[in-house]
Amino acid sequence: MTTERIAFLHTGAVVIGPVAELTSRILPGVESVNYLDDKIVKDLGDAERASSVEGRLEDLVRAARDAQASVVMLTCSSISEFAAPLSERLGIPVLRIDEAMADRAVAQGSRIAVIATLSTTLAPTTRLIAERAAVAGVAPSIVSEVVEGAFAAVSGGDRGEHDRLVGAAIERLAATADVVVLAQASMASAADAVSVGVPVLTSLEPGIERLRDTLAAA
Incomplete structure (x- = not known):
């Protein structure tokens, strides 16, 4: 029997540990995989780089889907507004942690x-x-x-x-x-x-x- 896999998409490494601890307690038996782009928050505040953020998120969500994750959760409020369009384009549930x-x-x-x-x-x-x-x-x-x-x-x-x-x-x-x-x-x-x-x-x-x-x- 294949273990269900979920994916977390982070913009800061500091959140990975607490999310992993909560996931193991609240969702025992579920496998999780983490994706990190720690420059997204900084780039959202940069007029020249902000336009690249959605494409980078799309690449990460696609990677999670290709890794057989059944759902992706965005762990940063700065990117939560991208959840719905990413889910629609890539055909995988993308949730907002907030x-x-x-x-x-x-x-x-x-x-x-x-x-x-x-x-x-x-x-x-x-x-x-x-x-x-x-x-x-x-x-x-x-x-x-x-x-x-x-x-x-x-x-x-x-x-x-x-x-x-x-x-x-x-x-x-x-x-x-x-x-x-x-x-x-x-x-x-x-x-x-x-x-x-x-x-x-x-x-x-x-x-x-x-x-x-x-x-x-x-």
Whole structure:
């Protein structure tokens, strides 16, 4: 009997380990394969290089399909908007790891605060929440913020400073929100360091749980 294979497409190596751990716990017995292009987020912010991103993603999804993966999951919010067109062109389900998080945010309050450390991630996440709100038939208010200096800190190896900056933003925005959304999976450690009176949502666990449900339904 052939083991079912799923593919994850990453834009940062830091997410591979946590995704693998969750997948082994939530989807035991399923084989996973990882594809990484760690320049995509940077290139999305470059006018000359941004046009190459969709083609590169298409090549990676095609590779996953050719490797007999039954489904592909995009693990970065910056590229989630490519999921539907890639799925349609290549004939394989392409899921967004942040969609389940967006649905939870919409269900938990009418005032949603979105925090990111990169502008290239903030805008797609905000649009995704608005999209899922429309599907649910609600119209929440959405405020968003890029935490200046946090991405530079973690890129330079200073996770403590990253968590301090993001944690401060969580505490400030939670004061006037029903739910706080962290747009990047790499921000999750900051949520663990603060305690606020509203839910603080991250994408990985809800996303892998939705992947499990999708596979079960198929």
